């Protein structure tokens with residue numbers, strides 16, 4: 001492994017069978033996994049009024065579905081738990097955190113941590129419009145300020161024959177956003193509606209892992225659509241062969257969006273006219289509509305101005321401050337409140353899916369700047 005510093009976050013490399021992947025992950029960053037579990041439990045309590053035991057019990061309802069989706073993922077979860085000295089139930093809860101937090105959507109409890117400020121802006125451009133003909137995908141990852149402390153960079157090298165993959169995200173999660181060695185890259189955006197959580201659906205983090213385990217774009221799309229999903233979300237998938245498809249997940253079905261003139265952006269509300277369907281509607285859309293429209297506009301203006309796009313163009317859009325502080329680069333909007341529960345851009349990245357490089361910034365990209373890594377070369 002080269003001497004790489006990803007702006008101070010721990011770098012974890014896991015290799016082997018499903019249990020070994022989890023065990024190495026858990027052993028490498030046990031304190032960060034514990035901190036992330038406690039943080040998400042606190043959030044569930046504040047937003048949905050659920051106590052610790054209730055959270056673990058409710059999240060456990062997803063286990064049969066995960067087993068049906070891919071039983072190896074449960075083996076890996078067991079490995080993470082034992083490596084970190086935590087229970088299987090705690091790690092299942094952590095990996096169902098997206099669905100669990102949606103249980104608090106719209107409840108507007110007095111002590112809730114507003115999810116309205118939570119976002120993420122994803123962008124993909126395919127090779128027809130890029131200067132080097134490569135396909136890029138990336139996103140800003142907007143989350144709690146406290147999650148800055150639980151982030152890791154993780155290279156996963158399975159011995160099962162599926163691609164290796166690399167992501168930056170919270171410790172203890174079976175996969176987050178990033179890219180795999182087959183040239184599949186993803187951005188993920190939380191969506192919010194008044195619709196239900198589907199406990200017979202696959203939780204988002206396992207669906208993301210299904211995409212990362214895919215060898216081509218068709219497989220990646222199938223990994224999102226082949227079983228019901230746990231909750232509403234958006235996954236933008238790009239592929240090195242100049243393709244990108246955005247899959248909008250509803251609690252009972254999915255719709256796909258294709259880039260327009262080789263550019264696609266997505267934030268935290270549905271763009272497809274079929275979704276969400278009556279009686280469901282999007283909530284928490286204010287900042288999302290601005291970031292979605294603005295990221296799309298800025299990318300097309302850059303294209304019009306120069307006639308081509310580069311990774312620098314996406315990185316510039318990710319540092320944009322229009323509609324500050326609820327901008328594409330989100331800054332903690334309520335300095336008078338407790339900092340750890342403030343939302344901000346915790347990370348931004350752009351993957352070049354042909355060169356398999358990632359430009360990544362930890363924290364607000366306007367402050368930290370991007371560094372370039374080649375994870376499948378630098379970290380092995």
Ligand SMILES: [Zn+2]
Pocket residue numbers: 319320321329330331364365366367
């Ligand atoms: Zn900024």
